[in-house]
Amino acid sequence: MRTVRSLGRSHAWELREAESPEWGRVFVKTDATSGSAAVFAAEAAGLRWLGEAGAVGVAEVLEVTGERLVVSWVEAGVASARTAEGFGRGLARLHAAGAEGFGAPWAGFIARIPMDNRPVGAWAEFYAVRRLAPFVRAARDAGRLSARDAGVLDRVAERLPAVAGPAEPPARIHGDLWSGNVMWVADGAVLVDPAAHGGHRETDLAMLALFGLPRLGAVLAAYQEETPLADGWRERVPLHQLHPLLVHVCLYGGSYRDSLLDAAARVLAL
Structure with a gap:
């Protein structure tokens, strides 16, 4: 997975935009210490549960491990x-x-x-x-x-x-x-x-x-x-x-x- 750009840090996590051969453009949240495994698991469970409703757009979980969470990239615009x-x-x-x-x-x-x-x-x-x-x-x-x-x-x-x-x-x-x-x-x-x-x-x-x-x-x-x-x-x-x-x-x-x-x-x- 190739990093396109760093998006900085949030709490203990490094955030980046990346390019994956399998998924294309993605958002990646990582913690090299594996100290965020439970956090990533909870976030993934929540995203999937919200997405199951089919009611509003929700970022798609592509991969979750002890060291990283990968979700679909969202190209955000402005509110109208x-x-x-x-x-x-x-x-x-x-x-x-x-x-x-x-x-x-x-x-x-x-x-x-x-x-x-x-x-x-x-x-x-x-x-x-x-x-x-x-x-x-x-x-x-x-x-x-x-x-x-x-x-x-x-x-x-x-x-x-x-x-x-x-x-x-x-x-x-x-x-x-x-x-x-x-x-x-x-x-x-x-x-x-x-x-x-x-x-x-x-x-x-x-x-x-x-x-x-x-x-x-x-x-x-x-x-x-x-x-x-x-x-x-x-x-x-x-x-x-x-x-x-x-x-x-x-x-x-x-x-x-x-x-x-x-x-x-x-x-x-x-």
Whole structure:
């Protein structure tokens, strides 16, 4: 496999564009230490699971080993009204494809951080136990959240059943759907680098808003036409942004602390 160009590094991984005799142009993520075998396996499982829905473009897994993950190359363009509408409808259909429960049958990761995907209860319990509590604990242990900060998040977790909104079945979600993981193509978008699991569909939409997806309004309008969201979903956006903000506190430190605590305050005010 011949390297065409280096795409830099992300966490522990080297990223590159390559040319393969078998697959043509590909994207390669490597870790020569083999320390990312579980991460690559989780990413591959998530991509395949999302792709099985046939609802929206998903990068194709071509090879996964202990040292590298190879997926199809996506030549990304720019968002247009047409592609935004196509993506919004496709994302709604992806979510509607559903999951067996909240969680996944594979060990999860988000970036380089392990993420427990074992099912537990309804969504509010799953979010509190599997998504908030472990990351609050990790951030506090690392000195990136104070005991008082952690107490605020604990109060949010206690209130989850009251603020989570109407019960919904498990959705098939990407799980790390920030704008950098949405590659715009001619008829919509192709998704890459998931932390896929059965979750709440509002989580993906809140993540799109967190770091500013282009033409988000058009995406949401098309999504709503395809599968309307429950009343109050806009007010619940900060709730669903708590986990990605916690991840960023764990990865990058205090620069995300204020945003996290602001989101928590808005949840407690619901």
